[in-house]
Amino acid sequence: MSLLDKYLAGWSFRTNKPEFEAGEEIDVYLTGHRNGTATARVGDTILHVEGAPSNAVDERVRLRVEEFDANEHVGRAAFVEALDGE
Numbered sequence: 546m547s548l549l550d551k552y553l554a555g556w557s558f559r560t561n562k563p564e565f566e567a568g569e570e571i572d573v574y575l576t577g578h579r580n581g582t583a584t585a586r587v588g589d590t591i592l593h594v595e596g597a598p599s600n601a602v603d604e605r606v607r608l609r610v611e612e613f614d615a616n617e618h619v620g621r622a623a624f625v626e627a628l629d630g631e
Contacts, residue, residue, distance in 0.1 A: 561588035562618045565610040572628060573608060575601050589618055596624040604629045 565571065573585040575597055583597035585608065594608060605628040613620035 564615045565613045569610045592620045592622045594622050
């Protein structure tokens with residue numbers, strides 16, 4: 546193994562369009578509201594969040610992904626809990 550291989554071991558690049566599986570729980574920041582529903586942007590991926598408190602924008606929260614369209618990079622998630630202030 547070369548020195549460069551050792552240096553780069555374990556490195557990976559993050560994508561700007563992450564994909565999620567139904568049932569997966571993730572920690573994200575709520576970034577706004579659209580048509581009365583909270584939204585979370587993860588790169589270019591948008592999750593519409595059901596059940597989030599209206600004052601939770603810019604707060605870190607845990608979500609459970611309900612459904613996700615990998616072609617459109619859009620999904621629906623349920624609010625689990627607020628994480629800021631832990």
